[in-house]
Amino acid sequence: MNIMLRSTLLFFCLFGLLSCATDESNTTTADDDSNPSAVDFDRSAMLEHWADALIIPGYDQWNTELTALQMAASDFTMNPTETSLRVVREQWITAYTMWQRVAMFEMGPAERSDLRLSVNSYPTNTSQIENHILEGGYDLTLPANRTAKGFPALDYLLNGIGTTDAERLAVYTGANGTAYQQYLSDVITDLNTLSNSVLTEWQNDYRTEFISNDGASATASTDRLVNDYIFYYEKFLRAGKMGIPLGVFTGTPEPQTLEAFYYPSLGNALFLEALDATQDFFNGTPFNGTGTGPSLASYLDTLNTVTNGATLSESINEQFVTARNAVMALETFKVEIEENDPPTTMLNAYDEVQALVPLLKVDMVSAMSIRIDYVDADGD
C-alpha cells in the first residue's frame, strides 16, 4: 500500500514534468538529429527549397526590378519626356508584376515591415497624394500613408494624372512639376528601402531561422507559411483582386477598388501572375524555372488518404488550370464589371477561383494536420 501511494505520487510528479516538457517543445525548435521525417517526408528539405528556390530568388529579382525602376525614374526627372515617362511605366509594370511572385510570403522580415500593406494598398488615396505633393513634409514610413504610396500610388502618378502621356508629362513639367517629380521619386525610394531590407534579412539570418524552425507546432515555419499562403489566396488574390471589385460580399460592384485601376489592362495580367505564383508555390516550381521540388504537392502525395481516384494534388492542379482558363477568357476586369450588370462571366470565373479555397483550406490542410487560424483551446 505504501509503495502504491508513493508510486502514485511519483507518477503525478513525472506527469507534471512531462507536460511541462511538451509545452516547451512547442515553442523551441527541434535539433536536426532528433527530427526525422514524418511519413518519409522531410519538412526541412521543403523549407530549404522554398527559401532557396522560390522566396530569396523572388525577392532578389523584385529588388533588381525596383532598382531599375529607380534608375528609370531618375532618368525621367533629369530629362522629362514622353519617352522617358513610358520607360518608367514599363519598368513599373515589370516590378509590379514581379511583386505578385513574392506577395504571398508575408512572414519574418516581410511581416515585421507590413510589406504587403506598404507596397500594395489599393485603392490608392489620390487626394492624400495630391495633398502631400502640394504641402510637402510627408513621412511615407507612417502607417497612415500606406494608401498614398507603393505600386497603386505609382499607378496614379504614372497613369492617372492625365488621359494622355502629353497631359501627364505636362503635370511633371508644369508649375508644380518638381514637387510631382519629387513625390514620384520618394515613393520609388520607399519601395526600394523596403525591398532591400527584406531581401537582406532573408539573405542573412532569417534563412537559417526559417529552415531550422522545421517542427510541427503552430509556430513552425511550415504551419505558418501554409497559413499565410492560404490567407493570401483567400483575402488578397480571390477577394482583393476579384471579389471586392465584383461586389461579391456586398451585392454592389465597386470597379474603383480594382488593382491597377488607372491601367486597366494590367489588372488581369497581375491577377494571372499571382495565380501562377500560388500554383508554382504549391508545386515547388523554382523561380524562373520549370518542374517541381519538395512542396505542398509532394507532401500531399506522401500522406495517407482513404479515397481512390485522382490524388488531391492532381485535383488542386486541375482547379488551378480551370481557374486560369476562366480568367484568361475575360475582357479586362474593368470592362467586365462596368459593362455588364450583373457581370456574369466574371462572376463565373470568380467561382472557379473560389473553388480552390476549400481544396486548399480544408482538404489539403486537413490531410497535413495543419491547423488553420490556430485556435488556442482544448480538444476532446
Next chain:
Amino acid sequence: MQRALKKYLATYREAAPLAVFRILFGLLMAVSLLRFWSNGWIEKLYLEPNFFFSYYGFEWVKPLGTATYLLFAVCFLAAIAVALGWRYRLSMLVFFLSFTYIELMDKTTYLNHYYFISILSFLLLWLPAAATFSVDAWRSPARRFQRVPAWTIDALKVLLTIVYFYAGLAKLNSDWLLEAMPLKIWLPSNFDIPLIGSWIASETAAYLFSWGGALYDLSIPFLLWNSRTRLPAFIAVILFHVLTRVLFPIGMFPYIMIAVTLIFFSEAWHRKLLKRSSQLLKLPAKDFDNRRQFNFKSLRIRRLTLSVIAVFLMLQLLIPFRYVLYPGELFWTEEGYRFSWRVMLMEKAGYAQFKIVDQSSGKRFYVDNRDFLTAFQEKQMSTQADFILEYAHYLANHFSSQGHKNIAVFVDSHVVLNGRHGKPLIAKDVNLLEYENSFKHKPFIQPFHDTIQGF
C-alpha cells in the same frame, strides 16, 4: 434476485472513497477554472463573440457580459467549497448549475469531458460525499458518518465504466480499426517529439494506437473493478493519459480521468490516503471514525435518491444509442453524435460560404463569416448541420434588420472526413430558412455516399 438486491442495497462501506473523490474533484475543478480564466478564454470565448450557438431548447442561456467573470468566480468558489465539504449539498448544486450554465452558453466549446463533468456533478449531488473528512462532518457530529451505502460509491464506478466502455465501443468502426483513421492523419504531425517522434509518425504506430486505444477503453473499467488486476490497470490508466496529453491538446482532462479512476481502489487504500494526508496537514483524523452508518433523512428521500440514480444511469446507457433513430451516416450528419463518448474519432474540417439573396430586388452577395463569428466558431460551424442552420437564421435576421426584404439563405459547403475527398454537406440550392432547428432529422443534409461500419 430481489433478495440479493435488497441485501446489496443494505450493504455499507467506508465513506473514505467518496471523500477522496469529492476532494480531488473539487480541487481539480478549481484548478481547471483558474486555468481557463488565466488563459484568457473567458474573454475570448464568451465576451468577444457577437453571436453564440445554442443547444436546442436552451436558447435562453447566453453569456452574461462582464458578469460572466462573476459566474466563473461563483463556480470556482463552489468547487473549493465542494473540496472542503462545506455546505456540501448547496455547493454541489451551485457548482452543477453554474458549470452547466457555462457549458450551455455556446455550443462551439462542446467537449465530451465538459459534459462528463456536468453529469458527474449531477450524480455527486445525490451522494453523501461529505459524510466524512469534510467541514460539514467536522462541525456537526450529527452529520458525521464513517460508513455509507455501497451503492453510493458504486454509482460513480458504474458511470466511469459506461464512459470508458462506450468510448471503446465507438472505436469499433471501420475507419478506426481498418484505416487507422484519424490517427493516421494526426500522429505524423507529432514527428518533432524527441526520441519517439519518427516512430509515432509511422503507419505501424497509427494502427497500434488505434487497436490499443479501443482495447484499452473496452477493458480498463473491468480490470479496475477486479482487485487482482487493479494496480497494473491503474498504471495503464496513467500511461495512457500521459501519452494522450503529450500527443493531443486536451488540457486538464487526463489529470481528471486519472484522479476519478482512484475510486476503484479499496476502502483501506482510501482510508490510508486520508490518514496520511491528515497527518501531513496535522488534521484530527480520528474524530471521523465514529462507526456510524449514513441514514437518509427519511425513507422517502432514500427512495427518491435511489430512483434518481437508477434512472440517471439508465439514461446514460441509452443516450449514446439515440443515433439509431436517425437515418444516414452518423459521422457525416452528426445527428445523435454528442453526449455519447465519441472522442477523437474524426478528422473533420469544413468550409461554408453563405449566400444571401434578397428575393425582392434579386440582389445577392456572399457573407464573410469572420464579420460575425470567431475563427473557432467558424471552424465548428462549417462541419455541423445544426450550427449551419442556426447561423443561417441569424444571418437572415441580421440582413432583414438592415432593410433587405424576402431573404433566402444558401450555403456552399465543403466538408472532409477522415481523409476522404471533400464534398458538400448541404446542397447548394437549399434555402436554409425553410427549415427550423429541431431534434428531427435534417433532410437537407446531403448523403455521404460511403459507409463507415460499426457502432
